[in-house]
Amino acid sequence: MNQFGNQCFLNLNEWAKARSWTVAKASDFPGFVLSKGTDFIKLPIGAHECFWGDKKVPLGDAIIDVDGTFFVPESIDSAIKN
Secondary structure (H helix, E strand, C coil): CCCCCCEEEEHHHHHHHHHHCCCEEECCEEEEEEEEEEEEEEEECCCEEECCCCEEECCCCCEEEECEEEEEECHHHHHHHC
């Protein structure tokens, strides 16, 4: 169950591709690193926030794994714009 009850989730790879982000598995924590130009965002699996440099950005819900496919809450769009 997610925090807001009606939160929609997006496939991480599809979301990143549509927004020109590159996705890579993180080597130093369980999760992913998004990169675009000089921007890097850390997405820990199960966390309710992402990390853009040293800034912690709330996502409202966790990054989840469903049978090897990873999903991010749709709130990632507004979190990354701010």
